[in-house]
Amino acid sequence: MPNISLSVNGTRHTLEVPDNLLLSGLLRDVLRLTGTHIGCDTSQCGACTVHVDGRSVKSCTMLAVQADGAEVVTIEGLADGDTLHPMQAAFRAHHGLQCGFCTPGMVMAAVAFAKANPAPSEDEVRHGLEGNICRCTGYQGIVEAVMTGARAMHAGKA
Numbered sequence: 132m133p134n135i136s137l138s139v140n141g142t143r144h145t146l147e148v149p150d151n152l153l154l155s156g157l158l159r160d161v162l163r164l165t166g167t168h169i170g171c172d173t174s175q176c177g178a179c180t181v182h183v184d185g186r187s188v189k190s191c192t193m194l195a196v197q198a199d200g201a202e203v204v205t206i207e208g209l210a211d212g213d214t215l216h217p218m219q220a221a222f223r224a225h226h227g228l229q230c231g232f233c234t235p236g237m238v239m240a241a242v243a244f245a246k247a248n249p250a251p252s253e254d255e256v257r258h259g260l261e262g263n264i265c266r267c268t269g270y271q272g273i274v275e276a277v278m279t280g281a282r283a284m285h286a287g288k289a
């Protein structure tokens with residue numbers, strides 16, 4: 132089995148992994164970071180979205196070995212201690228979740244989207260997050276949350 136070394140939420144891990152282990156499996160089953168959800172395992176739903184070297188990635192589309200040397204951030208690494216990330220706070224404020232199953236992936240995708248879109252329109256949010264599905268269909272609250280969260284992330288920045 133290959134040896135890989137990667138950073139997850141700022142902690143470095145060096146471990147042997149099976150060739151066919153998905154990054155989602157590494158996060159959930161090996162590192163026990165179960166905030167990353169599995170809704171389909173076929174790249175459809177976005178529930179498994181994490182950041183790999185700053186980019187939004189559906190972790191079921193990537194092998195763990197492909198993350199060798201990467202910096203991975205999961206939903207568990209987003210808050211600053213007890214202080215929610217501005218996008219998390221916006222989801223709470225705008226009721227951007229119902230059952231919560233899609234929420235970790237939605238939030239991770241939204242943060243990556245908002246980095247490049249500081250003041251997105253509703254259409255831009257809907258287009259930017261089209262790869263993430265909410266089975267509760269709570270899209271209106273999610274879109275409002277992402278619009279607010281994006282502005283909050285960039286507030287005070289030049």
Ligand code: FES
Nearest residue numbers: 170172176177191
């Ligand atoms: S579990 Fe990865 S996209 Fe659905």
Ligand code: FES
Nearest residue numbers: 229233265266267
């Ligand atoms: S809040 Fe239930 S799947 Fe989105």
